[in-house]
Amino acid sequence: MLRFALTRIAMALPTLFIVAVSVFVLIRLIPGDPAALMLGDLADPASLADLRRRLGLDHSLPVQFAIWFGNVLAGDLGLSITSGQPVLPLIVGRFWVSAQIVLVAVLFASLVAVPAGMVAAWRQNSLADIALVGAATLLLSVPTFWLGLLLLLFFGLELEWLPVVGYVSIAEDATRGLLYLVMPVMTLFLHEIGVVMRMARASTLEVLRLDYITHARAKGLPEAAVLWRHAFKNAFGPTWTLIGLVLGNLLGGIAVVETVFTIPGLGRLLVDSIFARDYPVIQGCLLFVAFTYVVVNLIVDLFYPVFDPRVTAE
Amino acid sequence: MKRLAFSLCAAVLCTAVPAAAAAETVTVALNADIRSTNPGVNRDDNTDAVILHVVEGLVGYRENGTVAPLLAESVSTAADGLTYTFKLRRGVTFHNGAEMTSADVLWSWNRYMDPKTDWRCRPEFDGRQGLRVTGVAAPDPYTFSMTLEKPSALFLDTLARTDCAMTAVLHRDSVRPDGSWDRPVGTGPFRLGEWRRGEYVTLRRFDAYVSPPGERRDGYVGAKRPLVQEVKFVTIADAATVKAGLLSGALDIADIPDDDIPELSKSRAIEVKTAPTATKHAFLFQTRDPLLGNVKLRQAIAAALDLPQLVGHVSNGLGRPNGSAVYVTSAYHDEAHRRGYTHDPARARALLAEAGYRGETIRLIANKRSSVPSYPAAVVAQAMLQAAGIRAEIEVLEWATQLDRYTKGNFQMMSFTYSARLDPAQSYNQFFGPKDRFPSKVWDNPKAQELIEKASLVADEAERRAIFGELHRLMLADAPLVFLYNAVDTTAVARRVRGYAPWVASKPRLWEVSVGD
Numbered sequence: 001m002l003r004f005a006l007t008r009i010a011m012a013l014p015t016l017f018i019v020a021v022s023v024f025v026l027i028r029l030i031p032g033d034p035a036a037l038m039l040g041d042l043a044d045p046a047s048l049a050d051l052r053r054r055l056g057l058d059h060s061l062p063v064q065f066a067i068w069f070g071n072v073l074a075g076d077l078g079l080s081i082t083s084g085q086p087v088l089p090l091i092v093g094r095f096w097v098s099a100q101i102v103l104v105a106v107l108f109a110s111l112v113a114v115p116a117g118m119v120a121a122w123r124q125n126s127l128a129d130i131a132l133v134g135a136a137t138l139l140l141s142v143p144t145f146w147l148g149l150l151l152l153l154f155f156g157l158e159l160e161w162l163p164v165v166g167y168v169s170i171a172e173d174a175t176r177g178l179l180y181l182v183m184p185v186m187t188l189f190l191h192e193i194g195v196v197m198r199m200a201r202a203s204t205l206e207v208l209r210l211d212y213i214t215h216a217r218a219k220g221l222p223e224a225a226v227l228w229r230h231a232f233k234n235a236f237g238p239t240w241t242l243i244g245l246v247l248g249n250l251l252g253g254i255a256v257v258e259t260v261f262t263i264p265g266l267g268r269l270l271v272d273s274i275f276a277r278d279y280p281v282i283q284g285c286l287l288f289v290a291f292t293y294v295v296v297n298l299i300v301d302l303f304y305p306v307f308d309p310r311v312t313a314e
Numbered sequence: 315m316k317r318l319a320f321s322l323c324a325a326v327l328c329t330a331v332p333a334a335a336a337a338e339t340v341t342v343a344l345n346a347d348i349r350s351t352n353p354g355v356n357r358d359d360n361t362d363a364v365i366l367h368v369v370e371g372l373v374g375y376r377e378n379g380t381v382a383p384l385l386a387e388s389v390s391t392a393a394d395g396l397t398y399t400f401k402l403r404r405g406v407t408f409h410n411g412a413e414m415t416s417a418d419v420l421w422s423w424n425r426y427m428d429p430k431t432d433w434r435c436r437p438e439f440d441g442r443q444g445l446r447v448t449g450v451a452a453p454d455p456y457t458f459s460m461t462l463e464k465p466s467a468l469f470l471d472t473l474a475r476t477d478c479a480m481t482a483v484l485h486r487d488s489v490r491p492d493g494s495w496d497r498p499v500g501t502g503p504f505r506l507g508e509w510r511r512g513e514y515v516t517l518r519r520f521d522a523y524v525s526p527p528g529e530r531r532d533g534y535v536g537a538k539r540p541l542v543q544e545v546k547f548v549t550i551a552d553a554a555t556v557k558a559g560l561l562s563g564a565l566d567i568a569d570i571p572d573d574d575i576p577e578l579s580k581s582r583a584i585e586v587k588t589a590p591t592a593t594k595h596a597f598l599f600q601t602r603d604p605l606l607g608n609v610k611l612r613q614a615i616a617a618a619l620d621l622p623q624l625v626g627h628v629s630n631g632l633g634r635p636n637g638s639a640v641y642v643t644s645a646y647h648d649e650a651h652r653r654g655y656t657h658d659p660a661r662a663r664a665l666l667a668e669a670g671y672r673g674e675t676i677r678l679i680a681n682k683r684s685s686v687p688s689y690p691a692a693v694v695a696q697a698m699l700q701a702a703g704i705r706a707e708i709e710v711l712e713w714a715t716q717l718d719r720y721t722k723g724n725f726q727m728m729s730f731t732y733s734a735r736l737d738p739a740q741s742y743n744q745f746f747g748p749k750d751r752f753p754s755k756v757w758d759n760p761k762a763q764e765l766i767e768k769a770s771l772v773a774d775e776a777e778r779r780a781i782f783g784e785l786h787r788l789m790l791a792d793a794p795l796v797f798l799y800n801a802v803d804t805t806a807v808a809r810r811v812r813g814y815a816p817w818v819a820s821k822p823r824l825w826e827v828s829v830g831d
Contacts, residue, residue, distance in 0.1 A: 032714030036721045039434070040358070040477075041733055041744060043721060044752055047437055054432070082349055083511065084356060094512070152558050165343075165559035166548060167513055259552045264512035268551070272346070277714050 005298060012294040019290040020072065023283050024065050027274075033057075034081045034277040055081055068283065077287070078280035080273075087284040091266065095251075095288065098258065098265035100170065101181060102250040105188035110243055113193045114236070117200025121208060121235075122227060132197065140194035148187040148260035155183060167263050184261045188254065192246055199242045204235040237308045244300030251296065252289035338543035340811060340829060342822055343556050343568035345685065347512050347549045352495045353479030354426070354434050359733070362476045363821040364547055366534065367517050368409075369500030371480030372400050372419065372458070373470050374534030377817060378645050379592065379736035381470045382535045384526055385414065385483055385501060386458075395465030395773070402456045407522050408485040409505040416452035422484045423450050423460075430493070435478035444770065445469060467773045471737040476819060480534065503540035503825040517545040517824070531826045533817065541813075541828040553684060560584055566808040566829075567822065571684055572630035578806050585807050588632055591820040592641040592734035593801035594741070595628075595687055597678075597695065598756045601794050602749065603726050605674055612793035614665035615676075615727075618702035620657040624694045625799045628687040633799040638786050639741045641800045643818055645775075646738045650783030655796060662702040675705045680729040681716045688716075691798060692729040723753030731801070734820055738782045739769040745795060757794035 035051040036043055052058050056067070071078055077087035113136075120132040156164035162182055170177030207213065208231055216226045253267030266285065273281035344363070350356035353365050374384035383389055386400040406414040426433040427440065427447075439447045446463040453459065462469060473481045485499040497506055503523045507516035519540040528536030548565070550556050557574055559565035561581060570578060570586070579586050599606045599615075606612060621635040637654025640647045676699075680692035692708045699706045706727070711719065719725050735741040746766060747755035762785055769781045789795075803816035813827045 030715070031718045032712070033718050033721065036717050037714055038356075038358075041717075041720070041754075043754070044437070044443075046442060048721070082356070084350065085511070090511075149554050149558075152555065156558055157562050160562065163564060164562045165341075165550060165555065165564040260555055262513075262548070262550050262552075262555060264510075264549075268512065272551075275712075275714060 001302065005302060008298050008301070009294075012291075012298075015294065016287065016290055020069060020283070020287055021065070023286045024068065025061075027277075027279055027282050028061060030277075032277045034279065037276055038082070068280070072287070077284035080281050081278045082273075082276050082281075087280050090269070090281065091284050091288050094264060094266040094269045095292075097167075097169075097263060098254055098267060099251060101184050101188060101257070101263065101265070102247065102254060104181070105185045106192060106243065106247050106250065108185070109189045109192040109196055110239075112189075113196035114200045114239060116193075117197040117202075117239070118204045118227060118232065118235070120197070120201045121204035122223070124205060129201075133201065136194040136197040136201075138194070139190050140198070142191070143256075144187055144191050144254075145256045145260055147190060148183065148257055151183045151186055152260065165262055167261075180261075180263075184254075184257050184263055187257050187260075188250065192250075195246060196239060196243060200235070200239045203238040204231055207231050207235040210234075233307055237304065240304065240307055241300060244297050247300075248293040248296040251292050253285075338829070339546055340542050340544075340566045340824060340827060341546045341548055341564065342824070343550045343559065343565050344547045345549075345551060345569070348509070348515055348547075350495075351498050351506060351509060353482045353484070353498060353500075354477070355432050355495070357434060357477065357479070359821070360547075362479060364515055364517070365479060365482075365498065366476060366502070366821065367504040367545065367824060368498050368502040368506050369479060369482035369484060370502050370534075371473060371482050372402075373474045374480055375474050375476075375736055375819060376533040376535055377531075378533075378643065379641070379818060380645060381474045382532070384480070384535050385419075389470065391773075396463075397459055397461045398469065400458045400460075402458060403524070403526070404456060406501050406524050408487075408501055409499050409520055410485055410487050411522070412485055412487075414483060414485075414501055415455040416458040417455070418485060419458045419483050420450060420452040421486055422482065425484070425489070426481065433478075435472065435475065435481070438472050438475075438478065445472065465771055465773075467778065468737060468739055468770050471740060474534070475740075476821065477733075503538050504545060507544065512549060514546055514548045516547075519543050525825075531813075531815075531823065533819065534823075538825040540825050542824065545824045560806050560808070563808065566811050567814060568806050570804055570806045572632060572802075572804055574806075575630065575804060583809055585809055587805050587807055587814070587816055589803045589816040590634070590642050590818065591801045591803050591816075592644070592736055592741070592818050593820055594636075594639065594641070594732045595691060595798045595801060596730055596732065596745075597691075597796045597798070598720075598725070598728040598730050598745070599794055600723060600725050600727070601756065601758070601792075602723070605676065606726055608669045609793060610665045610669035611671055614662045614669060614671070614702070615699060615704060616655040616793050616796050617658045617662035617665060618699050618704060619655065619695060619796060620698055621655065621796075621798060623657075624691060624698065627694055628690045629799060629802060632802040632804065636799050637790070637797050639745070639789070639797060640738045640782060640786070641734075641736075641741070641818065644736070644738065646779055646782050648779060648783070650779075651786050653786070653790065655790065655793075659702050662704075666703060671704070673703075673705055675707050676726050677709050678706050678727045678729060679709050679711055679716055679719060679725050681711055681713045683713050686731040686801075688729040688731065695729070721754050723749065723755075734818070736818070738778070739766060742766050742769075742782075742785060757789065757792060759788060759792055762788050762792075 035048050116132055120129045123129050152164055155162045168176040168180050216230050253270050255267030255271045258265040258268040270285040344360045346360055348361040348364050349358055353369050370384050372386040373381050376382050387403045388401045390399045425431050437443055445466045447460055448463050449461040451459045487499045490496050504517035505520045507518045509515040525538045526535055531537050553571055556568045575586050578584050599612050601607055625633045625635045636642050638651035640651050678692050680688045682689045696706045732744050746757045749755055749758045765781050765785050769778055772778055803820050805816045807814050810830050812830055
């Protein structure tokens with residue numbers, strides 16, 4: 001198991017290096033100068049050159065990359081151009097805000113969507129199946145920003161149950177913190193439920209058609225036992241992989257949801273940094289996102305044998 | 315179950331908005347977080363807006379854009395126009411309780427002019443932009459003097475500029491022992507509370523604040539009493555969330571898009587207030603472009619634009635056409651500046667013929683930022699140009715990319731917004747200058763150069779008025795750009811908030827503002 005994990009991490013290193021190079025080059029290919037953005041419409045060439053020099057943007061690209069990558073290897077992602085803050089603590093702080101929303105939303109979505117998908121498959125073509133598939137498709141089709149705004153209008157403005165603006169950390173005040181998280185979590189939960197449910201239904205349908213399920217039913221096992229003991233374990237594998245991919249994606253940034261609910265998370269940090277051409281933060285965020293993706297998928301792979309003993313971590 | 319639901323609702327109501335705190339707090343929306351708390355250094359408009367509640371300069375802007383004493387009691391100029399003497403107001407204290415004296419002014423000035431500080435406005439005073447301060451002195455605790463290399467009519471205005479943070483006077487406790495920035499210890503009506511990056515910044519009332527003289531608020535001078543306990547600036551990027559925040563009562567004050575005016579005006583809890591600002595929307599021409607280098611073609615474009623219709627459309631009827639670099643409510647906006655381009659399709663066609671225009675496509679760059687009318691103005695202009703027989707193609711760019719093209723002068727025509735400059739000479743300096751040295755400048759004319767230099771030297775208002783009138787006439791003839799209108803600040807204000815008003819500098823002012831029931 002440990003060897004497998006270490007091998008996977010070692011295999012991820014070239015990926016992370018390619019990400020680092022690509023991000024560094026691509027962000028600089030986009031027109032736009034952080035120094036010009038900082039100085040605005042009165043920037044004269046001398047002031048621009050001065051600021052570019054102070055930001056280290058006057059070096060050639062290979063030199064800039066060598067300096068940055070050398071620092072990354074030493075665990076230093078540099079300083080933000082706009083705020084002057086160290087990038088790594090900035091990213092980690094924002095990441096935990098996003099992570100608590102994403103983890104809770106995906107957990108609840110999985111707890112609801114997997115049984116719902118199995119029920120839909122079990123009762124294929126029934127009214128329940130049509131209703132569940134219809135609901136899943138609808139939730140999948142609704143853009144998160146629109147769903148978020150609807151929740152905001154309903155729970156925030158109409159019912160006045162939940163705060164519409166601001167953010168309080170759970171660590172600071174658990175009750176208020178939870179209240180501020182309800183709507184963002186609900187938005188993601190409703191969206192992801194559709195994704196997971198469709199996969200759970202499809203993989204369960206596939207398993208339910210196999211001979212060993214027919215055999216189990218022929219033995220006279222109750223349906224619940226057939227579904228739980230025989231169908232679920234085999235059908236859950238693909239869904240588990242999908243949950244890993246969804247988690248990796250969402251942990252990489254939920255900028256839209258964070259913007260609607262004024263959550264100071266990683267996605268908003270990344271978007272704001274792109275608009276400000278804050279190169280160190282953009283590079284740091286994307287490298288961090290790639291790393292998170294690798295780690296999440298590694299964890300998913302390590303847990304795979306729990307659900308499907310045919311797969312080993314060796 | 316019912317009990318659980320009741321408990322949950324009670325918890326929500328108790329914790330969502332603490333009522334006592336809300337009563338003494340005014341919550342203001344900002345569309346982006348501030349960059350730092352270091353005045354005039356790492357800054358943008360939002361940073362200036364917040365920090366100018368905390369710090370003050372020797373002089374500040376009045377409501378009409380002229381400059382008046384703020385921390386100074388009086389300002390006198392020597393007969394040769396080179397030495398300015400500031401008599402300081404007595405009894406003014408910093409947020410740490412120390413009395414402000416000329417030693418603090420001297421320390422602040424020396425810190426600003428130290429290259430290590432990175433003050434944005436150092437080039438404005440070290441000779442790089444023409445103005446050089448050759449000496450400063452603090453002969454007694456309440457007198458501070460500054461000597462210039464040559465007379466300048468823009469000196470006080472530059473000191474008062476908001477992007478220079480009013481050349482704020484700071485206490486030396488603002489920096490750490492190693493000289494690095496810590497937090498602003500100023501003399502403003504509010505002191506810095508808490509800054510949660512990406513979330514909010516709070517300001518607390520400075521109880522020992524001594525307001526400048528004046529019966530009423532007047533720009534950054536006049537009465538400046540801090541009446542509320544706390545001001546909270548909350549970062550909200552999304553306009554729909556701002557609207558929800560206003561309607562729910564979570565926000566008290568927010569700039570809103572024009573489109574939201576009808577809906578928010580219907581709310582009994584909200585009042586929408588508007589004020590023209592000094593921000594200028596314009597179409598810029600690259601006069602070194604092979605096509606647009608032809609003044610006849612530029613004039614034809616100007617004649618093809620129906621500005622009242624265009625402005626009415628893109629500003630939802632709030633803006634008023636202004637073809638001048640001098641903003642509409644300026645003391646210098648007189649009859650001369652009311653002259654502008656008139657919509658004359660026949661003249662446009664005649665000018666096109668004179669220019670030898672053969673249907674070449676003109677690329678018009680615009681961006682889709684919601685805070686400026688760049689794109690809608692470009693769309694309307696495109697239709698008007700097409701009606702006059704001019705082919706224009708809109709190229710939509712993201713703001714950073716457009717700014718890059720602007721800085722390099724790499725465009726044919728651009729729908730652009732200039733930030734507010736209150737003195738007319740400063741306003742002309744935004745777009746006038748030698749193109750070889752400053753590629754972003756759109757107007758380069760030797761006669762205008764003379765006039766702008768003269769306007770920078772002459773202090774007499776009547777003489778300056780004549781100069782700006784002549785500059786405007788020259789600008790209309792050269793047509794290096796077409797000014798459309800001055801932006802209108804549209805602010806939604808909760809009715810419980812009293813005394814708030816938007817103004818020409820387009821920045822919130824929370825002093826002389828109170829809250830009722």
